[in-house]
Amino acid sequence: MSSGRGSHSYHPRLQYLCGSLLVLGWVLALLPGVLLRGESLFVQDLTRFHRPIKTLLVQLWSSSDGLPLWNPYLGSGQPFAANPHYGVFHPSTSLFLTLPFEAAFALFVLLPVPLSLAAMAFMLRTMGHSRATSFTLGCAWALGGYTLSLTNLPPIAWTAAPLPAVLAFGLRVYRRRRWLDVCGLALCFAAQCSGGSPQTLAATAILIAVALAVEHTQRPAATSPGRSALVVGAGLFLGAAVAAPVLVPGAHHMSRTVRPSPPAEIDFDRWSMPV
Numbered sequence: 001m002s003s004g005r006g007s008h009s010y011h012p013r014l015q016y017l018c019g020s021l022l023v024l025g026w027v028l029a030l031l032p033g034v035l036l037r038g039e040s041l042f043v044q045d046l047t048r049f050h051r052p053i054k055t056l057l058v059q060l061w062s063s064s065d066g067l068p069l070w071n072p073y074l075g076s077g078q079p080f081a082a083n084p085h086y087g088v089f090h091p092s093t094s095l096f097l098t099l100p101f102e103a104a105f106a107l108f109v110l111l112p113v114p115l116s117l118a119a120m121a122f123m124l125r126t127m128g129h130s131r132a133t134s135f136t137l138g139c140a141w142a143l144g145g146y147t148l149s150l151t152n153l154p155p156i157a158w159t160a161a162p163l164p165a166v167l168a169f170g171l172r173v174y175r176r177r178r179w180l181d182v183c184g185l186a187l188c189f190a191a192q193c194s195g196g197s198p199q200t201l202a203a204t205a206i207l208i209a210v211a212l213a214v215e216h217t218q219r220p221a222a223t224s225p226g227r228s229a230l231v232v233g234a235g236l237f238l239g240a241a242v243a244a245p246v247l248v249p250g251a252h253h254m255s256r257t258v259r260p261s262p263p264a265e266i267d268f269d270r271w272s273m274p275v
Helices: 002-030 032-036 045-063 095-099 101-110 112-126 130-141 143-151 154-160 162-176 181-193 198-218 224-241 244-255 266-271
Strands: none
Touching: 002 130, 002 244, 032 266, 045 101, 045 154, 095 101, 101 112, 101 143, 101 181, 112 143, 112 154, 112 162, 130 143, 143 154, 154 198, 162 181, 162 198, 162 224, 181 198, 181 224, 198 224, 224 244
């Protein structure tokens, strides 16, 4: 009997090991220069915006009395910590404070890919799929066109990466109302809020409402669905409170730009997909 149990526990580990090696080989094949030869990522916004901003991060942090509140090098000076796109309060900032710049920048760009894999696999496991299916579909999500295309848009990538985990914890809270799951929901949603992409956060609100509605339809016998939904809302509110240093000044600055107003007709013609 013990031999059977050992064999049973051995196979999932072997599957995860083989799958992890396959993913690692695929990533190395996609980015050999960055991962093996010390080359730099430079496409589009990475060169025009994020690399200059991240280059200033450590300098402004060391020269400021506390948080780097102001960037004197852009225009006539602009808020720094208050701009969500600069990501001062995002956990990825710790990479630039502890690692050489090139290594930190590569991780800043690429880490959302494995995080997306883990978050999607966790969501699929929460939905009842097997480990192998969850891992395989997680790989398809992380190495698919959407996730890889976001590597040159880090704010969207860092906001989208925890999205499946937010949905998974939302479902777990709705089913059982355990406080450990509420904490997981709050932390994942806080990570999303600190990513700096408001349109992805808006999509999260829609998706979690749809996920809870589908869950209620599939499990009509669930106890106190209204109370469960309130607990989910409490977890999201707690996550937003944790990310308040990002959300509050971000909302203030956005209200003073043209973005909240409807786009001009010429913008519709320029950016809409032709039919």
